[in-house]
């Protein structure tokens with residue numbers, strides 16, 4: 001039977017939609033036009049258009065990808081503007097002070113465009129060549145900042161949650177191997193693991209509990225340790241918590257110390273915790289997703305000296321190195337521990353081809369196909385430089401302190417901590433009202449009305465059962481006058497609550 005080689009006569013290979021040598025002109029044109037359209041996003045005055053979810057959902061013609069109509073680059077860019085760029089949240093806008101999203105550096109964007117265009121996948125040498133070396137160099141650079149020894153190594157991950165996952169996985173598998181000869185990777189679950197316990201501050205990120213559940217140990221394996229008045233883990237409480245669990249027949253395997261808690265930016269005392277961990281002979285994971293990059297600064301580097309004692313560390317460059325998402329690293333003091341995640345696949349990285357000269361980064365990662373996220377960091381360090389980045393971090397810290405000084409004695413506010421990093425948690429207080437439920441309602445009203453109107457985005461959180469507002473400052477271009485304008489808006493909304501409710 002003859003094969004019909006003309007099965008798809010409608011394909012137009014001249015359309016230049018592939019990135020290849022024929023498409024140089026189109027590549028330049030598309031990237032140029034795309035960057036022009038992105039500039040329209042930079043012209044948005046507010047941090048958000050304030051468009052409702054219902055109105056955005058109603059743009060069904062724009063949303064739909066199933067009507068089989070293909071567009072030109074100009075038409076597609078017009079649609080992306082109307083559907084997305086006009087309503088995207090601007091993290092660079094001074095009125096955005098909600099979550100841990102940073103404005104990004106231009107060199108990082110350039111690095112990202114190059115990495116996406118070339119589409120390097122960094123899992124094996126034969127897909128990545130010098131991209132592997134660039135990732136290794138960035139890992140070496142940050143490991144040195146974290147005071148980790150030459151036995152250390154690391155890998156880029158999708159974020160702090162995944163980096164924390166790797167820390168807990170290694171802690172679990174290492175303890176099981178050393179104390180019970182168990183090989184969880186090979187043989188799976190053993191009943192003794194249900195007694196394993198992980199200790200972290202009550203202010204630690206929820207990913208510790210979530211990852212414990214994903215690793216089969218459950219939320220209950222995570223023991224929250226009380227914090228002191230500065231929101232830092234209290235080492236005496238850690239000792240008490242460990243003893244209590246031992247008395248119940250449970251087995252402490254790890255402590256997670258947070259350097260830069262999500263809400264308060266507080267640093268757990270690494271030196272004191274390290275001593276306890278050493279005595280207990282258990283794993284120390286340091287969650288530096290938020291505060292890790294402050295090792296570059298003069299103001300905070302002393303608080304991170306104790307990372308030298310960590311078995312593993314999480315750092316998010318997409319929070320505090322001004323990188324686009326995703327950009328996070330997981331570091332481990334003894335690179336041999338990567339054996340708990342390594343796998344050798346015949347088609348990809350066969351064990352017999354293992355070679356130090358041609359390394360396959362997949363041996364250190366829980367992902368297989370993986371983006372070349374190190375390039376944007378490399379570009380930023382080359383062009384902006386670590387000293388300037390450190391000064392940005394110091395600036396946002398001082399900004400948080402200045403805001404604290406300005407509002408701490410204001411009768412309309414209750415401020416519950418002095419910022420150690422770049423967040424401020426406080427709440428609006430209506431004079432003469434003592435009922436916390438009313439204050440909760442007012443503060444949520446303030447947050448929601450500011451967001452919906454596109455005026456400002458402020459976060460909220462719950463502390464001791466009460467709702468508070470939170471400023472997270474990651475934009476070094478922001479000035480105190482910008483923040484005080486938001487403070488005035490908060491007061492105005494707070495005062496209008498009664499009228500509108």
Ligand SMILES: Cc1ncc(COP(=O)(O)O)c(C=O)c1O
Nearest residue numbers: 100159160161205262287289290
């Ligand atoms: C302290 C801390 N750890 C971990 C994470 C999780 O990081 P990611 O969102 O990159 O997964 C966060 C996120 O805010 C965090 O604040």
